[in-house]
Amino acid sequence: MSRVLLIEDDSAVRQSLDLALTRQGHRVDAVESGELGLDRARTDRPDVVVLDLMLPGLDGFEVCRRIQATSDVPIIMLTARSDDMDVVAGLEAGADDYVVKPVQARVLEARIRAVLRRAVREQAAPERHRDLTIDRAGLVVTKGAATVGLTPTEMRMLLVLSAAPGRVHSRRQLLESVWDQGYLGDSRLVDACVQRLRAKIEDLPAQPVYVQTVRGFGYRFGPL
Numbered sequence: 001m002s003r004v005l006l007i008e009d010d011s012a013v014r015q016s017l018d019l020a021l022t023r024q025g026h027r028v029d030a031v032e033s034g035e036l037g038l039d040r041a042r043t044d045r046p047d048v049v050v051l052d053l054m055l056p057g058l059d060g061f062e063v064c065r066r067i068q069a070t071s072d073v074p075i076i077m078l079t080a081r082s083d084d085m086d087v088v089a090g091l092e093a094g095a096d097d098y099v100v101k102p103v104q105a106r107v108l109e110a111r112i113r114a115v116l117r118r119a120v121r122e123q124a125a126p127e128r129h130r131d132l133t134i135d136r137a138g139l140v141v142t143k144g145a146a147t148v149g150l151t152p153t154e155m156r157m158l159l160v161l162s163a164a165p166g167r168v169h170s171r172r173q174l175l176e177s178v179w180d181q182g183y184l185g186d187s188r189l190v191d192a193c194v195q196r197l198r199a200k201i202e203d204l205p206a207q208p209v210y211v212q213t214v215r216g217f218g219y220r221f222g223p224l
Helices: 011-023 034-044 060-070 085-093 105-117 152-162 171-179 187-201
Strands: 003-007 027-031 048-052 075-079 097-100 127-129 132-135 140-143 146-148 211-214 218-221
Touching (some): 003 011, 085 097, 085 187, 132 152, 152 218, 171 218
Antiparallel strands (some): 127 132, 140 146, 211 218
16 A cells, blocks of 8 residues: 655645545545645655645745655646646656646546556666666665665666667657656656756766767767
8 A cells, every 4th residue: 555645735626636546545644735744754754745836835846845855755746737837847846747737536546656666676786887886776876985866757767768878768768668658748757857867967967978968859878
C-alpha cells in the first residue's frame, strides 16, 4: 500500500480525491495547507506527494522547493491550466509530473502508479564518466567525492541517457522511457528535468558536458 500525501485547500476536491485514491488501495493523508503538508512530508515520509500549486499562504511552488531540498519523494502537481507558465515554474521547482484541473481521479491514480514504477534497479558495476560515477545497482551518483542528490525522475533520466553514451534521444523517446512506456506527456517535463539534472551534475550548467543538447533532435549523454 503506497502512502500518498495530498495537499489541497479546496475541501470538495480534497475529500473526493481522498476517497477515490483510498478506494484504489492507497493510504492517503489529506491536508489543506502548505504548512501542514511540509510537516507531514517531514514526519510521515510519504511515497508520493500530490500538491496543488495555488495554495493560500505558503504556495505550492515554495512547498515543492522545500520538500525537494530535503527529500527525493516524487511530486505530482495539480494545476489549473496545461498551457500556463505555472506548469514550467512548477517543474523547475522540482515537480515530477502534473495533472490539469478539474482532476479526474482515474488520471491522477494512473500518474501516481507511474511515478511509483519508475525506480530502476539494474545490476551492473558502477560506471565512471570523468568525475561522475553512476552506481545503477545502488542508485547512487557521485561527483568527485560528493554524493549527488537526485529525485527519482532525475535519476531515471540520467540512467536512460548514460546507458548509451553518444546516442541521441528525442524528447518523445525520453517521455516514454523516463516517465512511462507509452505515456503521452508534455515535452516541458523533459526540458525541466534536464535543466534540474544539469544544475546538479555539471560544473557549468550553461555549457553542459554530460547532458548535451542536440539542436532540433533532443539530448545525448557525453563526454564522447
